[in-house]
Amino acid sequence: MTETTLTEIVPALPARNVLESLRAVIDPELGLDIVSLGMVYVVTVAGGSVNIEMTLTTPGCPLHASIEADVKHVLGQVPGVDDVSVELVWDPPWTPDAMSDSAKSALGFW
Amino acid sequence: MPRLGEDGAPPALPIGTLMVGALALLAGALALLLNAGALTGPINSPTMVALVHTFTLGYVGLIFAGTLQQLPAVMFVTKLAWPWLGYVTTPALLSGSAAVVIGFASGFHPTWLQVGAVVTSLGWALLLAQLLATALRRPPKDAGSQALILAVLFLTFTVVAGFLLASARTTPAVAQVVGYPVRLHLSLGIFGAFLLGIVGSGQKLLSMFALSKGGAQWRVRAAMLLITAALVVESVEAIARVPLGSLALLLLAGGSLMQLLEVAAIYRRRLRKKLEAPIRRYVLAHAFMPLAGLLVLLDQPTAAAAAFLVGFVGLAVSGMLVKISSFLVWTAVFANARSGGVSGGAPLLRDLMRDELEPLTTWALAGGALALCATFMTGQPLLATTSAALLLLGAASQVAQVVHVVGITVLAGRRLGRAAAPVPTPAVSAEEAP
Numbered sequence: 001m002t003e004t005t006l007t008e009i010v011p012a013l014p015a016r017n018v019l020e021s022l023r024a025v026i027d028p029e030l031g032l033d034i035v036s037l038g039m040v041y042v043v044t045v046a047g048g049s050v051n052i053e054m055t056l057t058t059p060g061c062p063l064h065a066s067i068e069a070d071v072k073h074v075l076g077q078v079p080g081v082d083d084v085s086v087e088l089v090w091d092p093p094w095t096p097d098a099m100s101d102s103a104k105s106a107l108g109f110w
Numbered sequence: 111m112p113r114l115g116e117d118g119a120p121p122a123l124p125i126g127t128l129m130v131g132a133l134a135l136l137a138g139a140l141a142l143l144l145n146a147g148a149l150t151g152p153i154n155s156p157t158m159v160a161l162v163h164t165f166t167l168g169y170v171g172l173i174f175a176g177t178l179q180q181l182p183a184v185m186f187v188t189k190l191a192w193p194w195l196g197y198v199t200t201p202a203l204l205s206g207s208a209a210v211v212i213g214f215a216s217g218f219h220p221t222w223l224q225v226g227a228v229v230t231s232l233g234w235a236l237l238l239a240q241l242l243a244t245a246l247r248r249p250p251k252d253a254g255s256q257a258l259i260l261a262v263l264f265l266t267f268t269v270v271a272g273f274l275l276a277s278a279r280t281t282p283a284v285a286q287v288v289g290y291p292v293r294l295h296l297s298l299g300i301f302g303a304f305l306l307g308i309v310g311s312g313q314k315l316l317s318m319f320a321l322s323k324g325g326a327q328w329r330v331r332a333a334m335l336l337i338t339a340a341l342v343v344e345s346v347e348a349i350a351r352v353p354l355g356s357l358a359l360l361l362l363a364g365g366s367l368m369q370l371l372e373v374a375a376i377y378r379r380r381l382r383k384k385l386e387a388p389i390r391r392y393v394l395a396h397a398f399m400p401l402a403g404l405l406v407l408l409d410q411p412t413a414a415a416a417a418f419l420v421g422f423v424g425l426a427v428s429g430m431l432v433k434i435s436s437f438l439v440w441t442a443v444f445a446n447a448r449s450g451g452v453s454g455g456a457p458l459l460r461d462l463m464r465d466e467l468e469p470l471t472t473w474a475l476a477g478g479a480l481a482l483c484a485t486f487m488t489g490q491p492l493l494a495t496t497s498a499a500l501l502l503l504g505a506a507s508q509v510a511q512v513v514h515v516v517g518i519t520v521l522a523g524r525r526l527g528r529a530a531a532p533v534p535t536p537a538v539s540a541e542e543a544p
Contacts, residue, residue: 024453025451025452025453026451026452026453026458027452028440028444028451028452028456028457028458028459029319029437029458029459029460030321030382031458031460057318057321058314058317058318059187060183060184060185060186060187060314061184061318062180062184062437062441063437063441065441065445066440066441066444066445066451066456067451069445069451070451070452070453070454073451073453073454074453095323096321096323096381104381107321107381107382107383108382108383108384
């Protein structure tokens with residue numbers, strides 16, 4: 001399971017809360033949230049600005065625009081968040097090990 | 111990063127082209143049912159050749175063309191070059207293919223055939239140029255993308271070879287130079303274009319949809335090498351008229367085996383244990399490859415070609431058609447929705463399909479392909495009618511699914527759009543109102 005790096009600079013809200021909010025963002029193809037899928041690498045909170053470093057299951061995934069927009073939409077509704085930026089990264093590449101046990105179970109991975 | 115509808119072609123282009131391709135199969139299957147007797151007659155009769163070209167140029171060709179309006183941006187991870195070009199290529203391919211089919215159906219009418227072949231060749235040449243221009247923006251290093259480029263190159267050669275065939279019929283000078291290379295035309299299309307196209311796009315798409323790390327670059331490269339070598343051998347045989355025995359056939363068998371091994375490895379190492387129905391259909395299509403090989407060994411070349419073309423290519427294309435359609439429409443409608451994606455009420459991709467249509471499509475198309483093989487082996491009219499009826503049922507079910515996917519997604523988008531729309535400010539304030 002991905003260990004998400006949580007960074008808080010002059011925190012207005014805990015980065016942990018931001019990460020939990022991202023559980024509302026569902027991958028439309030897999031039907032699971034991006035936190036359980038292990039796609040969120042870094043959450044940085046600086047005042048009201050939030051930066052998310054995340055990945056997708058495969059580079060060039062055609063759903064990246066919608067997932068990125070959904071992250072901004074969901075975090076935009078969190079009190080205290082004024083600005084959201086999303087950075088898609090491919091290093092390290094996503095692997096099945098990044099998923100939580102429940103996500104693996106939902107995909108029949110056992 | 112590519113964005114569908116932003117870095118690819120406008121979404122209406124690939125979606126429209128895919129839908130026309132699905133309709134071409136429906137029209138072809140209906141024509142087959144009305145002319146089922148042609149299946150028990152000569153294989154090179156005008157009706158049979160017209161039906162084959164409805165399938166290859168109309169169904170497979172248009173779906174391939176529609177896919178090329180978006181897939182290169184995804185596979186090469188860059189922007190599609192000249193994203194408006196589909197407004198030229200899709201009408202060219204549609205009208206050119208229709209002219210070719212009319213030309214064959216009307217007894218090899220030279221004008222229809224030549225005009226159709228020129229227009230279709232032009233359409234594919236432009237698509238090839240677009241693909242190469244896209245590749246130049248970010249040269250793809252993976253074997254799947256390279257196989258896709260090679261497939262479009264071979265498809266362009268196929269239609270050009272078709273044009274030469276049409277010209278050779280009417281112009282003796284052309285016939286003297288190029289002969290009548292029907293076998294090369296068939297091999298270029300079936301193996302160079304369709305098999306390699308499935309090899310290239312399939313590696314990326316199947317791995318993506320199955321969440322699998324089982325794909326191997328070397329197998330795709332080996333498939334490319336073996337198929338290309340086979341086509342070179344066939345070209346030497348056709349142009350230089352040097353007989354090389356069964357070498358081309360062996361090389362094609364090797365290339366096909368690589369694809370079988372690749373799909374088996376991706377399937378075995380998938381994370382999603384329960385694949386969606388269209389993807390299962392894509393995987394099932396590969397069962398027709400060994401069947402085609404067996405039919406070749408039994409000296410049943412026509413039945414083998416039917417197994418490979420209608421069974422393998424037909425089912426593989428059908429599976430990807432439904433899956434790609436749902437991706438394209440969903441992304442076009444919801445990618446930049448103000449309401450957000452699934453969190454804002456957008457449906458999951460798997461909820462866009464009518465589940466009951468999928469097994470119907472799969473088993474009707476597969477049954478139709480099997481009955482087609484049996485028809486060519488036995489010459490039984492009842493089998494011919496059964497095959498045509500099953501293919502028509504599968505084609506109709508497929509069209510219904512695609513129309514449903516597009517319709518339900520657009521409706522869901524409108525519903526969400528209305529829900530997310532800001533409350534309009536009254537033009538006249540309450541105080542000003544009388």
